[in-house]
Amino acid sequence: MKSQKSAQTLSFLRHGAPVALRNVPPDRTLLEVLRDDLHLTATKEGCGEGDCGACTVVLGEAVNGKLTYKAINSCIRLAHSVAGMAVYTAEDIVSDKGELHPAQEAMVQCHGSQCGFCTPGFVMSLFGMYQNSQGGQGISRENAQADLSGNLCRCTGYRPIFEAAEKMAELPLPEGCAVDEGATFKALKSLRPQGDPTYLRPTTLAALLQARAQHPKAQVVAGCTDVGLWVTKQHKRFAQVLDVTATRELQRVETYPHHIAIGAAVSLTDAFAALVKERPQLLTFSRRFAGLPVRNSGTLGGNVANGSPIGDSMPLLIALGASVVLMRWQKNKNGGAMAHRELRLEDLYTGYRTHVMRSDELLAWIKVPRPTGHAMEKIYKISKRFDDDISAVCLAIQMTVKGGVVQQVSIGAGGVAATPVRARKTEASLLGQAWTADTVMAAQAALRAEFQPISDMRASAAYRHTVLGNLLQRFWLESQGTTAINLESLSTLEVLS
Incomplete structure (x- = not known):
């Protein structure tokens, strides 16, 4: 099927000024508009599927009387979806005199860039953090790691990039790099997207x-x-x-x-x-x-x-x-x-x-x-990478135990069937039973027998089959007070030490 050209004018702000583009097909991506239509080539295409973060830009949107900032992947975002918003790229946050934004200057001073391909995406994620934290205040290594989880780098090992995130607050903000939020908010209100049947x-x-x-x-x-x-x-x-x-x-x-x-x-x-x-x-x-x-x-x-x-x-x-x-x-x-x-x-x-x-x-x-405060609730995600990866197996459990007996239980599973599923047979094997090691062992067998997972690029069927039951065993151990049996219980510093 060939894309239809849209008669709707795509209107958004860039660098504080309105941008109006005509004949943008409804399925054209924001990255294509930035690189091919506006020739803003600092924004890179790496994976084309929202995994690597090289294409990251920041959207500014008027919400409840103020601007909010969100880093997004432009490679998979449809261009018409940003109508009426402000779009910031790595080329938009430098001053007219060429002075760098603290997000950029911190990367330079901390040696956070090597081959450089991923750098614009990291810079824009840092810019989003900077704007949402009132000038980089209070950014720690821990929350930098969380907020940069969608940006991948094959060169630096991330340490200098995390240091750049922490350093932004120490650096001066050149006058030409500051976002004039009042003017931006006023300009956003003036944008009037036109209706069109190709992008509703x-x-x-x-x-x-x-x-x-x-x-x-x-x-x-x-x-x-x-x-x-x-x-x-x-x-x-x-x-x-x-x-x-x-x-x-x-x-x-x-x-x-x-x-x-x-x-x-x-x-x-x-x-x-x-x-x-x-x-x-x-x-x-x-x-x-x-x-x-x-x-x-x-x-x-x-x-x-x-x-x-x-x-x-x-x-x-x-x-x-x-x-x-x-x-x-x-x-x-x-x-x-x-x-x-x-x-x-x-x-x-x-x-x-x-x-x-x-x-x-x-x-x-x-x-x-x-x-309700009575139920134990836990979800387990098993993937090859700890961050920014799709599950091989996902298991969620809600259980209420009173007087040592399972009074209520519901179990959701992913990666083990053609759809996300509820493990009804396993629930039945647990309901009304004493919450003991023997009960858990029987429930593990029931859980493994309930589904027939497939093998694919993320895991083999045998691996999924084994892990599925093991996660129920983990839930049992944690319900008995066992700690430090998974990576979630460790901090980044503990892992690195």
């Missing part, structure tokens, strides 16, 4: 559902972190795109007495922040879900709707008892109204990347029960 980005839920009903063949996108790969790696073309991220109602996380509701347009970063707020033990896992640029673009709703068997959020949500709200536009004598239905998350999937959603339905909300 409705701002209200009613308009979004009507657009879905009218254009059932349009490719639905949220953060583009998966669809972007279909463009860059599979060379798919989309004549029409429906983007959910501008829908105001779906940009919220709402708190109710018994659950929180996460809108389909909420980024993974913000969704995990909401989950971690109520379940602090999920912090390490939330940082291991891809790198920060992917979490800044991708949405929890998109991850769930995509239904990848190795998507990490679904096993967790299944174990926590989450449900999804599907919505559509239903015509009636008054013109139409919004209709919805709710189902358990594990019941959403019918097979590999297939689901029960109708062609006119969209996943609108994810409802996650709030913690």
Whole structure:
């Protein structure tokens, strides 16, 4: 399929000035626009799939009366999705006199660049950190490691780059490098994206559902972190795109007495922040879900709707008892109204990347029960790299034990079947049993027998089969007070020493 040229003017800010581009196809990436259309070649293409971070840029967006900054991967982000935002590249943060921004100067002084290919991406991640920390204040090696997890370097060993992150606050900010937030905020409000049928980005839920009903063949996108790969790696073309991220109602996380509701347009970063707020033990896992640029673009709703068997959020949500709200536009004598239905998350999937959603339905909300304080909750992610990698096996467990007996248990698993799954047979083997080593041994056998994983580039079937049961054993050991049995219990400094 050949890309359609869009009559819509793509408008965003760059270096404080409006940029207006016409005839940008709906499936053109932001990186292509920057490098090929605007000739901003400092931004590099490394992997083309959001893994290496060489293409990192920072988006500035007006949210609740102030500017927010997010580092994202431009290689898999569709260009039209940044309409109405400010885009910062490594070429935009130098002063007109050639003075370097502290993010750049710190890399120079700390010798954080060798071959240099990854450097612009690191600089932009550092710039995002600088802006979000009021001039680099309070940045430690630990949070630098977390925020730079989406940037890979084959040369430096990372130590000088972490040192550069810590040094930024010590360096002066040249006058020409400072972001004039007042002027930027005013300029963003003046941008008026035009409507066009090739890239639909409705701002209200009613308009979004009507657009879905009218254009059932349009490719639905949220953060583009998966669809972007279909463009860059599979060379798919989309004549029409429906983007959910501008829908105001779906940009919220709402708190109710018994659950929180996460809108389909909420980024993974913000969704995990909401989950971690109520379940602090999920912090390490939330940082291991891809790198920060992917979490800044991708949405929890998109991850769930995509239904990848190795998507990490679904096993967790299944174990926590989450449900999804599907919505559509239903015509009636008054013109139409919004209709919805709710189902358990594990019941959403019918097979590999297939689901029960109708062609006119969209996943609108994810409802996650709030913690009761009685249940043990744990999620385990096994991957070749500790950071910025896809799981070979993911196992999430929620269990309540009273009087030494398992009163409640739910288990979600990923990487072991065609879909994210709930381990119902294993749950049945545990429910009502004494929480003992013998019970766990029997449950391990049940868990291994319940699924038949495949071999692929990430792990063999035998490895997955073995690890699946071992993770249940780890959960048992940790429930008995055993510590220091996995890398998550060690700090970076302890590992290096």
